Amino acid sequence: MVSKIKKADPEAAQVLVSALDTQEVTRGVLPPVDVDSRMNLLREERSVVLEFEPLWPTDIRKQLELVLAERRNALKLIGAGLQPIKTAMFKGPPGVGKTMAARWLARELNLPLLTLDLASVMSSLLGKTGSNLKATIDYGSSFPCVLLLDEFDAVAKRRDDDRDVGELKRLVTVLLQAFDQWPSSSLLVAATNHPELLDPAVWRRFDVQLDFAAPAIDEISALLRHEGLSDSFVSRIAPLLAGASYADIRRKLLSARKVGLLQDLPFEQVLLEQNASKPQSLRAEEVRRLRQAGMSQRKIADSLGISHPTVNRILKSLEKGNYGYQEPSA
Template identity: 40%
Template sequence: MARGELMKKLLASYGRDDEFRAVAEQIIGEEEKKNNRVLARSLRKTLEAGPSRPSGPKALAPLLPFPEAAADFIERIEPQHTHNDIVLGATNVRVLLGLVKEFRRADEIRRHGLKVRSKLLFCGPPGCGKTLCAEIFAAELGLPLFLVKLDRLISSYLGETAGNVRKIFEFARKQPCVLFFDEFDALARSRDDSSEHNELRRVVNSLLLFIDHIQPKGFLIAATNLDQSLDPAVWRRFDEVVWFDKPDRAMIARFLRLKFKNIATAFDPLQHAAALEGYSYAEIERVCTQAVKTMIIDRRKQVQARDFNRALEDEARRRAGQSRLASPS
């Protein structure tokens, strides 16, 4: 590529760390091809010495003070993880990266008369990364993450819940953020469910209207373990549905490699990947953590295979107990 075009790309990518670095690497590569090794080394040294990418989220706009009306129902969550702490399938990585790129080009997309995807539904069994993904997604976007406290939102007083939902959506309309509804099925349960009170059916009606009309300055993310319980009309209100499944053997191996990255072991944890098939990430993490704890308690410097096997046996016992509780008597 001509040098002038590369310089234009470099300037255009300023402020977007990944793109800026990619173009800078391209320029350095061009200089190396031309045998300008001194210049290439100098450029690379300058690039590597530059400020590192911040690990925490950087808000795109000053945080608005909590409106008193919504303060009881929202909690700000400070991200503790990065994209290096999660294992996702290739499809989910592609979808989420596409959403990040779309958000960063939002103004250009809107100038073409197109809508930006901003309402996401995360579905899948518990312990498979939905909440962690929402946290990392917010951090990657540089947006604050707010968790909706459903226990307080759903009022015991008839008629108040829909009003509480309105306050939440009003906050999201003004504040650039990721607004996260966990256990969304508690709020958006099917109106055909005969066990539900008429008041909760009215809440679902209001919720559908709010989701329809809001254009958040960031993202609205709803997560559910019980997608079959959602009202059928909920699905088309979301711009994107992301499915989180239990990990396959390859993803389990990647997760084990991540969990034992800085831990000395006297065995190869990856050999246990097959035994962990059918387990959620949360369950596998519990096994890994318990194995490491055993090493610490016994004052050893390496995790032994027996530590891992015992932790796995404990998790299997726990699962068996949960299965008994879930099965009809």
């Protein structure tokens, strides 16, 4: 609208821009409740507090910063006839920061966060889900906020149930319309562990899609250093945590801290012991990989946090082609 009237009446365009800018919001609708139970459908946080500062991998950080930049300069973009990013899809396995990223965005943008956990809404009857979803989206559209549709794939999971196919189609239509009509004053984020369950027609509608993944060794190391672990210890323990999600790693650190405290053992020792017991085949595979990359046996031992003789034994048995190698328990 602004770009349309700008030529004819620049002053009116300016008034419109500043009207959009106002933080004084009048909420046209009440927070949505379930039609039957009258329970609140949404969790609403006026200002988000994170229990922990995220450390974003470089590519994720770049994409999140882009969302922030567009949101912060939304009026400038709108003034030039451009749409700022208003819908985002976060994909990836559990525990890798999708929910956290939505929370972080809300905090950085200084906007309230509304969270709709679709897994719980979908457990109600599908017909009501449609009206619940619609009420939620109407509410989220009525004032500047970040609306997080968490566990978004729950919508698609019902597809297996033939009885509900008609209702489901209507539901998807509600969603698609909501995405198209979503106002540029708010940000809608959908997060899912199972993007493959979603109809491509749904996720094509999102302005941006971010792929979250388990942290790489470098990111694990950064997280551990951030937790105050020494560089030399980090280089020993990080490879043992490869493949774990951020959530797993935080759990492991916490558990080692508790055991260390209760049993009066050094935290480092507990963490190493708790994580050194990888399946043997997996460990042998790691040793083989590092050896092929030209690493010395001593270095392999250090980086995997296992003893030098153990590395030697694994390598010998790999040479013999004895892949069913059993590590002596002693």
